[in-house]
Amino acid sequence: MKMYSIPYFFGQTFKGLWRNKLMALASVIVLFSCLVLMGSFVLLLYNVNVNIDSVVQLNEIVVIVDYKATDEEVQEISDSISKLGNIAEVTFISKEEGLESERSRYEEYSYLFNELTEDNPLPDVFTIRYKDNSEVPNLIYQLKQIPGVSKVNNRIDIANDIENIKNGISFVFIWFLAILFVVSIFVIINTIKLGVEMRNKEISAMRYIGATNFFITTPFVIEGAVIGLIASILAFIAERYLYEFVYSAIHENYSIITVIPFSQVSLVLGIAFLCVGVLAGVVGCRISLRRYMKI
Amino acid sequence: MIEFNDVSKIYPNGVIALEHINLKIDDGEFVFVVGASGAGKSTLMRLLLREEKVTGGTLRVGDYDLGTMPNYKIPYYRRQLGMVFQDFRLFEKKTIYENVAFAMRVIGEPSSVIKRRVPTILSIVGLVDKYKSFPTELSGGEQQRVALARALANNPRIIIADEPTANIDPKLKMEIMNLLVKINTKGKTVIVVTHEKNIVDQFQKRVVTIQEGHLVDDRVGGMFHEDV
Numbered sequence: 001m002k003m004y005s006i007p008y009f010f011g012q013t014f015k016g017l018w019r020n021k022l023m024a025l026a027s028v029i030v031l032f033s034c035l036v037l038m039g040s041f042v043l044l045l046y047n048v049n050v051n052i053d054s055v056v057q058l059n060e061i062v063v064i065v066d067y068k069a070t071d072e073e074v075q076e077i078s079d080s081i082s083k084l085g086n087i088a089e090v091t092f093i094s095k096e097e098g099l100e101s102e103r104s105r106y107e108e109y110s111y112l113f114n115e116l117t118e119d120n121p122l123p124d125v126f127t128i129r130y131k132d133n134s135e136v137p138n139l140i141y142q143l144k145q146i147p148g149v150s151k152v153n154n155r156i157d158i159a160n161d162i163e164n165i166k167n168g169i170s171f172v173f174i175w176f177l178a179i180l181f182v183v184s185i186f187v188i189i190n191t192i193k194l195g196v197e198m199r200n201k202e203i204s205a206m207r208y209i210g211a212t213n214f215f216i217t218t219p220f221v222i223e224g225a226v227i228g229l230i231a232s233i234l235a236f237i238a239e240r241y242l243y244e245f246v247y248s249a250i251h252e253n254y255s256i257i258t259v260i261p262f263s264q265v266s267l268v269l270g271i272a273f274l275c276v277g278v279l280a281g282v283v284g285c286r287i288s289l290r291r292y293m294k295i
Numbered sequence: 296m297i298e299f300n301d302v303s304k305i306y307p308n309g310v311i312a313l314e315h316i317n318l319k320i321d322d323g324e325f326v327f328v329v330g331a332s333g334a335g336k337s338t339l340m341r342l343l344l345r346e347e348k349v350t351g352g353t354l355r356v357g358d359y360d361l362g363t364m365p366n367y368k369i370p371y372y373r374r375q376l377g378m379v380f381q382d383f384r385l386f387e388k389k390t391i392y393e394n395v396a397f398a399m400r401v402i403g404e405p406s407s408v409i410k411r412r413v414p415t416i417l418s419i420v421g422l423v424d425k426y427k428s429f430p431t432e433l434s435g436g437e438q439q440r441v442a443l444a445r446a447l448a449n450n451p452r453i454i455i456a457d458e459p460t461a462n463i464d465p466k467l468k469m470e471i472m473n474l475l476v477k478i479n480t481k482g483k484t485v486i487v488v489t490h491e492k493n494i495v496d497q498f499q500k501r502v503v504t505i506q507e508g509h510l511v512d513d514r515v516g517g518m519f520h521e522d523v
Contacts, residue, residue, distance in 0.1 A: 005400075204384070205384045205385075206401060208376075209378070209397075210373040
C-alpha cells in the first residue's frame with residue numbers, strides 16, 4: 001500500500017458512512033445493544049463468581065480432636081496436618097479458647113460457663129481452609145487417618161453444588177455471548193452489503209482500470225471497523241453508567257452482596273469492547289465482501 | 296502484441312462462444328472487430344480483459360499468457376489496457392477531473408503526478424474547460440470523451456473500445472472515432488468492437504469479422520463484411 005492512498009481510503013470510508021448513514025446508524029445501534037448486553041452478562045457473571053467464591057470460602061473443614069488427647073498428641077496432630085497438601089490455612093482453637101468464645105457469644109448467661117471452667121466439655125479444634133475443592137474428599141480421608149482425630153466435619157457437598165451451579169451459569173452465559181456476537185456480525189454484514197450493492201457499478205468500473213481487491217475493499221473494511229469502534233465507545237460509556245447505577249442500588253440495599261467497583265473492571269471491559277466491536281465490524285465486512293472479491 | 300492461437304471458449308453450460316480463433320494484432324495497429332449480436336465479439340473482449348479464461352488454445356498479450364496468469368496479476372495486467380464502454384461507465388458522483396484522476400489513484404500515482412497529468416489528458420480529448428462538471432451534465436459524446444480520457448490516464452499500450460459510438464448522437468460519432476485514430480497515431484494499439492457499417496467503411500482499417508464463434512474474415516483496409 002502506498003502512503004498517499006491512506007487519505008483516499010479514509011475519505012471513501014466517511015463518504016460511504018455518510019451516503020449509507022441510516023444503515024450505518026442501525027448497525028451502530030444493534031452492535032451497541034449487543035455489546036451492552038454482552039458487557040452486562042460478563043459483569044454479572046464475574047460478580048456471581050466472586051460472590052460464589054466468597055460463599056465457598058466459608059466452607060472449611062473442622063477437625064475435632066479426641067477429648068482425651070494430651071498436649072503432645074495435639075501437637076502431633078498439628079504437625080501431621082501441616083504436612084498435608086491442598087491446605088491454605090490452619091487455625092487451632094483450644095478448648096479454653098472455644099469456651100471463651102462461647103462465653104462471649106452468650107454474654108448475658110456467662111455465669112453458666114463459670115462452672116465449666118474446671119471441667120471443660122469442649123474439644124480442641126483445628127479449622128482448615130483448603131485450596132482446591134475437587135481434592136477435598138482426599139484431604140478428609142487423610143485427616144481421618146491421623147491418630148487422635150475424633151471427627152472431621154465438612155460441607156463439601158454444598159461446595160460442590162455451588163461449583164456446579166457456577167459452571168452451569170458460565171456455560172449458559174458463554175453460549176449467550178456467542179449468539180450475541182454472531183447477531184452483531186450479521187447486522188454488520190447487511191450494512192456493508194448494502195453499501196457494496198449501491199457502489200456495484202463503481203466497483204466494476206474500478207476493476208477495469210486495474211484496481212486491486214485491496215484497493216477496492218479497504219474503505220469498506222475501515223467502514224466496518226469505524227462502526228465497531230463507535231458502537232464500542234458508546235457501549236462502554238452506557239455500561240459504566242448502568243453498572244454504577246446498579247452498583248449503588250445493591251450497595252445501599254443489599255450489603256451482604258459483594259459488587260466489584262467499575263474502576264476494577266473498566267480497563268479490561270474497555271479493551272474487550274473495543275476488540276469485540278472492531279472485530280465484529282471487520283469480520284462482518286470481510287464476509288459481506290467475499291462475493292465481490294471475484295476478479 | 297496480441298496473439299490468439301487456436302483459442303476456443305466454451306462456457307460451463309456448453310455454449311460454444313468462440314472456436315479455433317487465430318488472430319495476431321501487432322503493436323500500434325488499429326483493428327475493427329465486427330459481427331452480429333451473439334457472434335462472439337463480447338466473449339473475445341471478455342477474454343482480452345481476462346474476465347473469462349480460454350478453454351482451448353493460448354492467448355498472449357505482451358508478456359502475459361492470459362490462460363495461465365494467476366488471479367492476483369489480473370489488476371496489474373489490466374493497467375496495460377484502456378477500456379471504453381458503450382455505456383461510458385463513468386463515476387457519476389465524481390467530476391470529470393476526478394474521474395480521470397481516480398484511474399491514476401487506483402494504480403497508486405502520487406497527487407503531484409495526477410495534478411500534472413490530468414489537464415494534459417483532458418486537453419487531448421478537448422474537455423479541459425469542463426473539468427469541474429459531473430458526467431450527467433455532459434452530452435453522450437462528451438461523456439465518451441471523458442471515458443477515453445480515463446482510458447488514457449495510465450498510458451496503456453492497448454485501447455479496447457466496445458461499441459464506443461453506440462449511445463452517441465450521429466453527428467458526434469465521427470468525433471469519437473477521430474479521437475481513437477488520433478490516439479492510434481501516437482503508437483497505441485486500438486481495438487474497436489462495432490457493428491456500425493458506415494464507420495468501418497469510412498476508416499478503411501483492418502477489419503476482423505466474427506460469425507457464430509468463428510473468425511470468418513480478416514483483411515487490412517477492409518470494409519464491413521456484407522454477410523454480417
